[in-house]
Amino acid sequence: MTALPSPDTDFPAWYVAVVRQAELAEHSAVRGSMVIRPYGYAIWELLQRELDDRIKATGHQNLYFPLLVPMSVLEKEGDLVEGFAPEVAVVTHAGGDELTEPLVIRPTSEATIWHTYRRWLQSYRDLPLLYNQWANVVRWEMRPRLFLRTTEFLWQEGHTAHATEAEALEENLRILHEVYADVVERVLAMPVLRGRKSASERFPGARETFTLEAMMRDRKALQAATSHYLGDDFARAYEVTYTGTDGAPHHPYATSWGASSRLVGGVIMTHGDGAGLRLPPAVAPHQVVVVPIQATDADVCEAAAALAASLRDAGIRVHVDDRDYLRPGAKFFEWELKGAPVRMELGSRDLAAGAVTVVRRDDATKDQAPLAGAAARAAELLCDVQAALFQRAQSFREENTAQIASRGELIAFLREGRGFAVSAWCGSEDCEAAVKEETSATIRCLPLESGEVGAPCTVCGAPGAEPATWAQAY
Amino acid sequence: MTALPSPDTDFPAWYVAVVRQAELAEHSAVRGSMVIRPYGYAIWELLQRELDDRIKATGHQNLYFPLLVPMSVLEKEGDLVEGFAPEVAVVTHAGGDELTEPLVIRPTSEATIWHTYRRWLQSYRDLPLLYNQWANVVRWEMRPRLFLRTTEFLWQEGHTAHATEAEALEENLRILHEVYADVVERVLAMPVLRGRKSASERFPGARETFTLEAMMRDRKALQAATSHYLGDDFARAYEVTYTGTDGAPHHPYATSWGASSRLVGGVIMTHGDGAGLRLPPAVAPHQVVVVPIQATDADVCEAAAALAASLRDAGIRVHVDDRDYLRPGAKFFEWELKGAPVRMELGSRDLAAGAVTVVRRDDATKDQAPLAGAAARAAELLCDVQAALFQRAQSFREENTAQIASRGELIAFLREGRGFAVSAWCGSEDCEAAVKEETSATIRCLPLESGEVGAPCTVCGAPGAEPATWAQAY
Secondary structure, three states: OOOOOOOOOOHHHHHHHHHHHOOOEEEOOOOOOEEEOHHHHHHHHHHHHHHHHHHHHOOOEEOEOOOEEEHHHHOOOHHHHHHHHHHOEEEEEEOOEEEEEEEEEOOOOHHHHHHHHHHHOOEHHHOOEEEEEEEEEEOOOOOOEOOOEOOEEEEEEEEEEEOOHHHHHHHHHHHHHHHHHHHHHHHOOOOOEEEEOOHHHOOOOOOEEEEEEEEOOOOOEEEEEEEEEEEOHHHHHOOOOEEOOOOOEEOOEEEEEEEEOHHHHHHHHHHOEOOEOOOOHHHOOOOEEEEEOOOOOHHHHHHHHHHHHHHHHOOOOEEEOOOOOOOHHHHHHHHHHOOOOEEEEEOHHHHHOOEEEEEEOOOOOEEEEEHHHHHHHHHHHHHHHHHHHHHHHHHHHHHOEEEOOOHHHHHHHHHOOOOEEEEEEOOOHHHHHHHHHHHOOEEEEEEOOOOOOOOOOOOOOOOOOEEEEEEOEO | OOOOOOOOOOHHHHHHHHHHHOOOEEEOOOOOOEEEOHHHHHHHHHHHHHHHHHHHHOOOEEOEOOOEEEHHHHOOOHHHHHHHHHHOEEEEEEOOEEEEEEEEEOOOOHHHHHHHHHHHOOEHHHOOEEEEEEEEEEOOOOOOEOOOEOOEEEEEEEEEEEOOHHHHHHHHHHHHHHHHHHHHHHHOOOOOEEEEOOHHHOOOOOOEEEEEEEEOOOOOEEEEEEEEEEEOHHHHHOOOOEEOOOOOEEOOEEEEEEEEOHHHHHHHHHHOEOOEOOOOHHHOOOOEEEEEOOOOOHHHHHHHHHHHHHHHHOOOOEEEOOOOOOOHHHHHHHHHHOOOOEEEEEOHHHHHOOEEEEEEOOOOOEEEEEHHHHHHHHHHHHHHHHHHHHHHHHHHHHHOEEEOOOHHHHHHHHHOOOOEEEEEEOOOHHHHHHHHHHHOOEEEEEEOOOOOOOOOOOOOOOOOOEEEEEEOEO
């Protein structure tokens, strides 16, 4: 284990080192694909459970569609195939033979799902279709980054069908608020902006893309989850109709929405510091790590085990690090790197005093607590840490968000990567492209409700602009 | 919805009809791949949770390895590549270009995992490695059958490394008994034989394959799960060594073990009857279905909702079928087909009597219970149904298992597909192949402990034989 690069001077190197040293993930033998190691996967599983619970609580059912999609099925929706064809991996041989039609590994499942909804949807009584799947997808990636951009990634994708446009849009916002924002803010402690994408940043084939945007510690934006309104274009492309209450055939309206393993990258980049990860307790595989200071002392080890049992009984995920070949200092270093929210050190001196030393990872404060009340103290601390991480990230975003009214200032702010710039935009793709050209920054989101008339466009001065949030992004 | 074929006269047609009509799964646009529909997927999720809990309780951690494997990595272990090469799907193009090296979609992950363990394993202190992953795999399938044999399927695969052969074998049996047999018997209510495979039926590259074999209602065997002892062959092929306590390099010993979505097929074929599915309560998406007899009567619907709430509070998975456009009879038919273990019918007459009509799916018995105690009654019934399904399946297997001592009888029994034949076998591949040639039946398993000397070999008369269980199999 070596010292981490500083996140302030070399954030990309710091990120790579944290992912590797905290044993979260690593590159595999296939370019762009990653191995998610047990500690990283445990974070993903906790996150997945939280998402899945909310997906079900909002009335959706899980199901599973195939990995492989015939090229001819993918090609039925023009925007979709145009958006994804350059990124797909293609199976041309199987079972020892060349295939008569090449198969694509799903980059997303709209095509195969709407191809199937044609069979499932008959009557208005079948609506809405509210389905979700947990799956791996493949999008060929030229500049892979662990968790953030990998050739294969894990995600959930929801695909729904509704009788009216209004119901579909209501679904889009329910998912954005009740599922995604709730998990990202309350579980991952990542404050997010909720908004709409500009046309150029929408999902291929979407009429509207709703997004959550979070600020990382290098002031760049991370798109945390998206919810797409697809209109009836997919229904038309895949010839899906149902018989309405009027006895006539109608096309249903579609949504799709996804959140992926890149959120693990978001947790690292939102909360991490010079010592490594700082995990929000809600997704920490070990919320409390107990370190017996004398790992070969039977009394101390027994007391550590009893302490852990009392925490476990209180519903806390706890790990006892009783490795007898490592010094306590090495263990402290490791669990700080791995971001365990609370460390409890138990030595013979603590034991004699009927106490335990308690250290918070987020602010490094250290105090003693009576052994008898340790579980209650831990539960309280975990709540505090969860809230403090969110608070700190929110303050950071506020400090690094500016209202900008002049073109020159906007360009300078974005070029220097100083954070989120909120600036009036007239809606023209030319203005958007001009800023992107000069700064490589993009519009991350527009207000959820369109039509909020603000100042004249910062770029061209045209009236009727709405406030756009610009930033460099992952 | 049409009447099902009879399982007694045409079991394969009955199976296909149940899977389709109960909305468990269907074929997709890609030959051999299936769509798992929400009701089928809900069964899989319940099963998955039970397996996952036990995998973790026995000390394993989940992680995730990539879908794609370079051909050169797969080819390092000779038996593995020989076994799987004819079945793999090959990606030759990606990101718009032809790949310099073709990639294989994992048919199983030994290759990619042992290729990685080389980096993870340094010292005896790193052992054992106890890892598992939930994943999709692809094996090109010429004769697909929904759930039982599909080109893509969902499974878990455990891959462990140990310091000694004895520890690895202990792991194999722990998984067989504490994870697989426990779930299959106690959760899926499928009685299983636990045994070893003969050499010809082993996993490619395995030195020993342990198996669970269940009898389906057509008297054929289904391999429910397997646990493979791989010796140090994979460690040698992938050059994995660790420094032992003696300071010298050693190869670790490997196991791998898997259970898949084919178990859903096993549940259907073990318990189903002429009316459709009979789900064990432990994996029934809806353990109790409440049918309000007058679905447009507000009092009845309110009482049905209250009844459902009381069941839910007792931890029972309950569904109220309040569709107002279907007659009760159609709902009864549908929930029998879908195998809901208990149905509660609530009509205005029941309500006036403060009672509810309770119907068991497994034996069709029907009685009344006071509304006040309905939750307790349901909980009791669900236990009874779970136990009765297991009992019935076990009796069925016993009735259809015969000890056979003559070659002629063995051949006749197996040709007629009369069930499990237990018959002495000397261990020679010639004797095994001769019976398979004449009957198409195979040795499903040998006793867990080898070396049990029985009668002379039923096929050749040689002494020193052990009792083999033969059957037709899926």
